[in-house]
Amino acid sequence: MTAEIAILNKEGVALASDSAVTMTLPTGAKIKQSANKLFALSKFHPVGIMIFGNAAFMGIPWEIIIKIYRKTLKKRKFDELGQYANHFLKYINNRNLIPxxxxxxxxxxxxxxxxxxxxxxxxxxxxxxxxxxxxxxxxxxxxxxxxxxxxxxxxxxxxxxxxxxxxxxxxxxxxxxxxxxxxxxxxxxxxxxxxxxxxxxxxxxxxxxxxxLFCKFPDNIQNPDIAGIVISGYGDKDLFPCVKTFIIEGVVENQLKYYVDEHKTFKITFDREARVIPFAQEDMVETFMYGMHPLNRIFHFDFINGMLEKYPDEIIKNLDKYNDKEKEKLLKKLVKSNKRIFDNYTNQFGKFAVKNHSRDIHRVVSMLPKDELASMAESLVNLTSFKRKVSMEMETVGGPVDVAVISKGDGFVWIKRKHYFNKDLNPQFFKNYNMEVE
Structure with missing residues (x-):
């Protein structure tokens, strides 16, 4: 598992990802803190990509796929971010890549x-x-x-x-x-x-x-081996940043099975000035944004709904002067009224959370400069990591946090980036990387 986040405003988009990866074995699970999940999708244009879920696609590590694709893309550019996403999806749906x-x-x-x-x-x-x-x-x-x-x-x-x-x-x-x-x-x-x-x-x-299994997406069952890819940044004609999220399963009969996660897809406009989008383990970000942990909210609503469902029966039991037909009629009215009361309560609860928490946060986010967008993104990933550390849960979020900011003028800029090697001992790596850019 992992914790990742995208924070957008008109200045740009900040991306942050932890480094934890869980390897499931027949004898148990092993957690490593060295995975790379955040990459530049192009060396020449302001587009980045994050990976969550399965660290490999059809047995190929995502890092290899992305870096080979980057060489294939070269200096090619597209007018809109969605075109970059479609081009990447077309690339991985390639029989030469997936025999x-x-x-x-x-x-x-x-x-x-x-x-x-x-x-x-x-x-x-x-x-x-x-x-x-x-x-x-x-x-x-x-x-x-x-x-x-x-x-x-x-x-x-x-x-x-x-x-x-x-x-x-x-x-x-x-x-x-x-x-x-x-x-x-x-x-x-x-x-x-x-x-x-x-x-x-x-x-x-x-x-x-x-x-x-290979052509449908039921709501309540999801393949545990799926991967999520988050493509963000700008097309050549995009004025403001955009994030597009895809859930990907695999290639069958030379067809890629995937869908767009509309809830995690967002484009900054003149009217929609900011957004905080968490990926994978979202609980601590939701707590920060809405003032209540998601599990607490579920328990809260389930308890109140259960109580309201039982209440009509308790009332009917104590109405001795009514016959069975009258009781049944009254029971239907009470059940209908209780549903209306519960729906109104959940609606008002949601409005309260937005008004007193997320709305003000989004207002501030809309005004943040690029460096503070990066700091906020890193802090929210660290918040999830810290929560796992001080609880009895497995530390499925942790390790160094990679942070990047993508802006229209400056392109893809690393704020923090880990390396598995000593930079001073490997100058040829950076020389080769820069030669490809020239």
């Missing part, structure tokens, strides 16, 4: 991982049935229970994937192609991971899900 053998491995690994995920869900449901904590329940035959639970879990996920939006950038026939091409492999996985005598309907749904 078909790698794409096939990605498909097989993804389907296998999802079917293993199914097993975890099924076992979780099974434990609810055979839990020894439940009184007066005899331990059922586990195989019989598995046969009951498995189709239910499969059906639930099938409906979720079926109703999910199809990716706008993936061919509509991609799902059918995957099912046909990998039919034998999917069948083998079903026989390996699921109960014997699984009904035909459930098997067909698993084949459908295997195809959906």
């Amino acid at each position: 078909e053998s790698v794409q096939e491995k990605f498909v097989k690994d993804t389907i296998n991982s999802y079917f293993i995920f199914f097993q975890i869900l099924i076992r979780t449901e099974l434990m609810k049935v055979i839990s020894p904590e439940k009184e007066n329940i005899s331990v059922p035959n586990i195989k019989d229970e598995m046969k009951k639970i498995t189709p239910k879990v499969i059906d639930e996920h099938y409906k979720m994937w079926k109703n999910a939006k199809h990716s706008a950038v993936i061919n509509k026939n991609c799902s059918i192609t995957i099912k046909k091409k990998y039919k034998k492999f999917i069948t083998e996985l079903i026989n390996k991971h699921f109960v014997e005598n699984l009904n035909l309907d459930s098997k067909n749904k698993l084949h459908e899900i295997a195809g959906f």
